[in-house]
Amino acid sequence: MRIFLLLLAFVVSGCTPDTTLRGDPLDVMFLQMMIPHHEQGVAMVALAEDRASSADLRMLAAAIESTQATEIGTMKSWLTSWGEPLTAPPDSHAGHGDMRRTNPSEISRLQGLRGFEFDQRLLNVLIAHQDDAVQMARWQSGSGAHQEVKSLAERIERSRVAQIELMKRFLDQV
Amino acid sequence: MKTRNRLALASLTASTALAVAFLVPTTASAHGTLSDPASRVYTCKQEGPENPKSEACKAAVAAGGTQAFYDWNEVSLLDAGGRHREIIPDGKLCSAGRDKYRGLDLQRADWPAKRISAGSLTVTYHASAPHSNSNFEFYLTRQGWSPTQPLRWSDLVHLQTFNNQNPTTFTNWTLNIPQRTGRHIIYSIWQRVVGSAEAFYTCSDVDFGGGVTPPPTTTSNPTPTTTTTPPPVGGTWAAGTTYQTGNRVTYNGLGYECVQAHTAIAGWEPPNTPALWKRV
Numbered sequence: 014m015r016i017f018l019l020l021l022a023f024v025v026s027g028c029t030p031d032t033t034l035r036g037d038p039l040d041v042m043f044l045q046m047m048i049p050h051h052e053q054g055v056a057m058v059a060l061a062e063d064r065a066s067s068a069d070l071r072m073l074a075a076a077i078e079s080t081q082a083t084e085i086g087t088m089k090s091w092l093t094s095w096g097e098p099l100t101a102p103p104d105s106h107a108g109h110g111d112m113r114r115t116n117p118s119e120i121s122r123l124q125g126l127r128g129f130e131f132d133q134r135l136l137n138v139l140i141a142h143q144d145d146a147v148q149m150a151r152w153q154s155g156s157g158a159h160q161e162v163k164s165l166a167e168r169i170e171r172s173r174v175a176q177i178e179l180m181k182r183f184l185d186q187v
Numbered sequence: 188m189k190t191r192n193r194l195a196l197a198s199l200t201a202s203t204a205l206a207v208a209f210l211v212p213t214t215a216s217a218h219g220t221l222s223d224p225a226s227r228v229y230t231c232k233q234e235g236p237e238n239p240k241s242e243a244c245k246a247a248v249a250a251g252g253t254q255a256f257y258d259w260n261e262v263s264l265l266d267a268g269g270r271h272r273e274i275i276p277d278g279k280l281c282s283a284g285r286d287k288y289r290g291l292d293l294q295r296a297d298w299p300a301k302r303i304s305a306g307s308l309t310v311t312y313h314a315s316a317p318h319s320n321s322n323f324e325f326y327l328t329r330q331g332w333s334p335t336q337p338l339r340w341s342d343l344v345h346l347q348t349f350n351n352q353n354p355t356t357f358t359n360w361t362l363n364i365p366q367r368t369g370r371h372i373i374y375s376i377w378q379r380v381v382g383s384a385e386a387f388y389t390c391s392d393v394d395f396g397g398g399v400t401p402p403p404t405t406t407s408n409p410t411p412t413t414t415t416t417p418p419p420v421g422g423t424w425a426a427g428t429t430y431q432t433g434n435r436v437t438y439n440g441l442g443y444e445c446v447q448a449h450t451a452i453a454g455w456e457p458p459n460t461p462a463l464w465k466r467v
Binding site: 073119136152155171172181 | 429447
């Protein structure tokens, strides 16, 4: 059966299986969901520089901003190299609005806050946001195909879990 | 091999979107919670995340923020696959062990509760994105349990399970409720069966009456432990250390220089984070 399917794939595409097999559908869906999720996170943490009162929070937010920006670049480059769109088609599951994401009006709420109130709100929102990322990453590393995508998902899981622990400590100090 | 089969199949399909829809376990197409008796997350969502009315919802928002209540239909674990008792620790059953939903685990005797009594009780599940073929399990806390104690797996008494259900937006089941006194929790697990390992968890407070009103909950704030890590002098990269730009470390025998100040955490090892470290 497997040989039959691979043969068919070969015939349909006209190249060798290894170059035909582009993005695994699950990897592609994960990346198409993760990129906007990351971008939303970047938009939120970017607000900390001018608004947060805690220096620790400003430092963490800046580090999250730059590490997630790098991850976005990596994820986009994979999709591009597979010839896949960077965003999910609107009729797909990922495009359904099923995707875990922070309430879009949160950005404008955060923009209106300063100091202690900003710190508390950002920490709570970001804990929830990164907790969603942990869920998506766990799901991917259990079911994904490409090892490099799985490795990224595992790093996302570990770093977000650690960020949440750090942020819960910051919250206790706010 | 399994992967190759999937990929080969996918390449045969005219539309990738179609292939994704049929071949790939979807992440989150089912969503929901118990709306009657209302789960804690549903209660606070109905009160309004920004201006909750009850003391319990106010405390839950203070403890964990508002986002949990905007996402009232996602108290779920994507990779549960029936391993609920294994992956959700005691005391965190209402949040499914998720930090996002930690406000739901507050041990309080004043969560808004529906007055019920022994006998048959119709419960309603509100699924904003229903999904076919799912199992629904219902539990009630044991006699003697108190809402000021942590909710543990061993506190739950199984009531009924409805297998291979095809829920609609509002689905009703009738439970046979045993005798209890005072406040209790009806706990439910919605385990998806086909196409996803995702499971949803709900805690609904109910009151049988006749209970003793416990003294008001006093929440003690643990004194935060401030751990200050001494600045690194070279040495090996270590999570928990705060590095300044220009600090140098070794990791797996290779040298790195910090390019952006940060506190090191697991997952941010130097080779993985070019935004924070460069090779020297």
